[in-house]
Structure formats: C-alpha cells, structure tokens
Amino acid sequence: MHQPIYLDNQSTTPLDPAVLKSMLPFFQNKYGNAASVHHAYGREAKEAVEMARRIIASELNAQTREIIFTSGATESINLAIRGVCDQQKEKGRHLITQVTEHKAVLDTYGAMEKQGWEVTYLPVDAMGRVDSDAVMESIRIDTVLVSIMHANNEIGTIQPVSEIGAICHSKNVFFLVDACQSFGKLPIDIQEMNIDLLAATGHKIYGPKGIGMLFARQKDPKIKLTIQLEGGGHERGMRSGTLPVPLIVGFGSAIEVCQEKRDGENAKLEKYRDQMIDEIITAHPKVILNGPRRNRLAHNINLCFTGLDAETLIT
Known part of the structure; x- marks a missing residue:
C-alpha cells in the first residue's frame, strides 16, 4: 500500500534532522534546569536557551530581552492581547482585526468582547487581503490594539503589514502580528515594519511542537503586558514555568536551517x-x-x- 502524500505543511511540519540532532543532547546528557545557574548543568542549559534567543532575535532584528518563550503561538497571542488590554483599559476598550484571522486571535477577541470590549472586524477582498485604508479609518481615539496576521494560514495571502504598522504607529496604537506562517520563511524586520508584538511557533518551520515565542517591543514604544502565568518569575517574570530547553534549542536550530535554505x-x-x-x-x-x-x-x-x-x- 502506498504512503499518502503529505500536503499539510501549513498545519505542521516534520522535524528537520539537523534540528533533532541539536535537541538530543538536552534530552540525554545536558538535562539541567536553565533556572539553576548555581551549578554547571544549569548554566549550560541557560546558555543554550540564550543562544536560541539570540538566533530568534536576530531573525527579527530585535533585542534578546524582547523575546519571550511560550508553549506555542496560541499562548503568545493570548499573552499579547490579554496583556495589552489589561494595561491599556484606561485609555480605551476598542480592538481591530480582520475576519480571516486565526481562531487564536478571533476567539481571544471574542473573550474580550464578553468582558465589555468593542471589536471591529474588517472585511477582506476577493483575494483575502485587508485594505490598509480601512485599518486607518477604523482607528479611534479609544483603540488600543490592531491584530493582523502576516500571511493567511488557509490561502496564503500576504498582508500589507508594513503599511498597517506605519499607520498604527502614526496613531499611537499597538500592532500585533500573527507570523506563524511567515516566520523563518519570509524576511521580517520588526523595526522597518513597525511591529510591536509578534507571535510565532516552532512546528511550522521544521522545529518541535510545544514551543513558541512572543516578541514584545521594549523601546519606542515599550510594551507593558499584564502577566498571565504566575509562579517562578521565568522569562523576566513575563511567563512562569520551567523552560523546555530541548524545545527551545530546536526552535533556534530550525531558524538557522531556514536562514540557510x-x-x-x-x-x-x-x-x-x-x-x-x-x-x-x-x-x-x-x-x-x-x-x-x-x-x-x-x-x-x-x-x-x-x-x-x-x-x-x-x-
């Protein structure tokens, strides 16, 4: 019987052999807790985590302190949306997104609506593209966040995120980008594109499942997020929980593979x-x-x- 042909790489990808090779030592021999820096095993694990953080930050033209490791993009998006909303609720309670966003954004926005927030859902054209002018026209004095994905997970449409980012910055509104389908595959410069928050995951780029990250800008403007997970102060207090070192190493390795190929x-x-x-x-x-x-x-x-x-x- 013939094996079926796999045509669902936008859903998930197999682990690249080079990525697996980079991860194995941290499952077998280098098993220290990255928070246990008082002994050699912990310091070795911490350095591996920070190396991956540097690789990922460089891919975005970001600072290492702006990268927060999470369990995946869904958690990253929740941290971004809920964290911003809680910090900005005195400014206003208006959010903007498009109708073709991933459920991670749409469902989280829906949860915010139940808490009294107002959401504008922008339409897209026949090609799945949102109109930058529509974003501009939808921004109000009480708008705190615009969420637009970089590339669509179903039909692959690439959105004008640079234009939208410039609009958001001109209006002093934060801009969140779901980059799950583009991170590692398309060049992303968070400075040139005026992105304030960006979510991505490892398993879309031949990395492991169970690891994601959130970029949160720390300068011009500095993004303040309300912590969603307490208990340990990991990731500079932004996301508590013992770091999965093998997965983080694999995430960094996957980006290196992407950069090469x-x-x-x-x-x-x-x-x-x-x-x-x-x-x-x-x-x-x-x-x-x-x-x-x-x-x-x-x-x-x-x-x-x-x-x-x-x-x-x-x-």
Whole structure:
C-alpha cells in the first residue's frame, strides 16, 4: 500500500534532522534546569536557551530581552492581547482585526468582547487581503490594539503589514502580528515594519511542537503586558514555568536551517507551485484558485474544484 502524500505543511511540519540532532543532547546528557545557574548543568542549559534567543532575535532584528518563550503561538497571542488590554483599559476598550484571522486571535477577541470590549472586524477582498485604508479609518481615539496576521494560514495571502504598522504607529496604537506562517520563511524586520508584538511557533518551520515565542517591543514604544502565568518569575517574570530547553534549542536550530535554505527553497517552491496550478487548471478549467497568484506564500496552493463532490475528488 502506498504512503499518502503529505500536503499539510501549513498545519505542521516534520522535524528537520539537523534540528533533532541539536535537541538530543538536552534530552540525554545536558538535562539541567536553565533556572539553576548555581551549578554547571544549569548554566549550560541557560546558555543554550540564550543562544536560541539570540538566533530568534536576530531573525527579527530585535533585542534578546524582547523575546519571550511560550508553549506555542496560541499562548503568545493570548499573552499579547490579554496583556495589552489589561494595561491599556484606561485609555480605551476598542480592538481591530480582520475576519480571516486565526481562531487564536478571533476567539481571544471574542473573550474580550464578553468582558465589555468593542471589536471591529474588517472585511477582506476577493483575494483575502485587508485594505490598509480601512485599518486607518477604523482607528479611534479609544483603540488600543490592531491584530493582523502576516500571511493567511488557509490561502496564503500576504498582508500589507508594513503599511498597517506605519499607520498604527502614526496613531499611537499597538500592532500585533500573527507570523506563524511567515516566520523563518519570509524576511521580517520588526523595526522597518513597525511591529510591536509578534507571535510565532516552532512546528511550522521544521522545529518541535510545544514551543513558541512572543516578541514584545521594549523601546519606542515599550510594551507593558499584564502577566498571565504566575509562579517562578521565568522569562523576566513575563511567563512562569520551567523552560523546555530541548524545545527551545530546536526552535533556534530550525531558524538557522531556514536562514540557510530559505531563498533557494522559496524560489523552487514558487516554480513548483505555479506549475502545479497551471497544469491543474489546464486539465480542469472549472478549478478556481483561491487567493492571489502573486503576493502569496511560495508553498501555498488552495483550490476550489467546482462541480466535483468531495468523494470523487479524493478517490
């Protein structure tokens, strides 16, 4: 029996062999607690964590103190939204996002609505792209946070985050970016893009599951977040809990793999993507490409097979 072909890498990816190799020593021999800096095992673990933090910070053009390790992007997004809302509630209670955000954002915004916050859900066009002008027009004096993903997890549309970031900064409104689909795959410079908060995870880039991070700007402006997890003061007090050193090491290693292979892989994937789209549509003219031809992730194809039922399609 043939193995099925895996075509769900936007959901999760296998562990890269180089990433696994980097992690194994911290499961087997280098098993110290990174908080136990009074002995060699702990110091070794802490240095491994800080090395990964430096790698991840450099990928974003950020400072190491701006990187908070979490259990994944969902936790990072919750920390960002809930943390900002609690700190900024005296300024206002208005939030902005788009209708095609990931559930991690939409559900958290929904929870804030139940607490009395008002949310503006911006529409997107036929290509899944949000209008920067609509963001500008939606910002009010009581708006505290705008949340727009960098690239869509279903149809791969890349959003104009640089434009939106500039708008938010001009209006003194914080800007959160869900970068789960773009981190490591597209260049991200949080300074040039005016990003205040950014969430990402390891398992989308051939790293391990169970590890994520939140970038929280500490200068111009400094982002203050209300702590969501108490108990130990880890991550400079922002996220308590014993650090999963092997996972953090793997996260950093995955970014190094991305930095080495990104340009060549993206060029190759774009070629394969376009060839596959062309051949499918030529063979089946009723097939519709969801999302834009360009300005989409290199590895994304999303098609609508009109006139075919699902059972016929998968047989």
